[in-house]
Amino acid sequence: MQMMRVALVCLAAISVVGCTGRKRSFQPPVDPATLDDAAFLHYLATVPVVTVDEGTRGLLLLIGPTKDFPTFEARTAELERRGAYRSAWHLSADDVLDKGTLAYALVPLCDTPASINTTAAGMTGIADRRAALQVCVYQELLTAGETTSAVTGGEFLAALDAAERITTRRGGAKKSPRP
Numbered sequence: 001m002q003m004m005r006v007a008l009v010c011l012a013a014i015s016v017v018g019c020t021g022r023k024r025s026f027q028p029p030v031d032p033a034t035l036d037d038a039a040f041l042h043y044l045a046t047v048p049v050v051t052v053d054e055g056t057r058g059l060l061l062l063i064g065p066t067k068d069f070p071t072f073e074a075r076t077a078e079l080e081r082r083g084a085y086r087s088a089w090h091l092s093a094d095d096v097l098d099k100g101t102l103a104y105a106l107v108p109l110c111d112t113p114a115s116i117n118t119t120a121a122g123m124t125g126i127a128d129r130r131a132a133l134q135v136c137v138y139q140e141l142l143t144a145g146e147t148t149s150a151v152t153g154g155e156f157l158a159a160l161d162a163a164e165r166i167t168t169r170r171g172g173a174k175k176s177p178r179p
Helices: 002-017 037-044 052-060 072-081 099-109 116-124 128-138 153-169
Strands: none
Touching (some): 037 052, 037 153, 052 099, 052 153, 099 128
């Protein structure tokens, strides 16, 4: 019984904190912070994996120009305000963006219908990104895979394109945070 409790606590900790901390070894030839939004999208196509900072900026492009959010902290705060990120994750700008984190962010930004699993996971924080990935696969925003898989530049752009199509049909990205 004690082993079961330890296993559940470990599972909960991994689910809330996630598998962040992986760094990208690729160094881009240009600082993406110096690029305007259109050039930034072209830049994303060249990266083998997307960092959390790049992903955060890219996600905010679904809402509009990113000039109002010049820093990683400002972008992260805005996505937390919109319910797309959780402060408990302690995301670092130079960590590699994983598929589960991207999926969790896309669900509220695209205002996808919540399932019982995503609602329960969202309230508890346990397996929240896994449940979000299932929704994103069903909505054809992302392809199936592990929540801890690194997101490639091409995969990220495909997700943004699919998200833009969905939000355009619904009248734009959700402008207010989750209730």
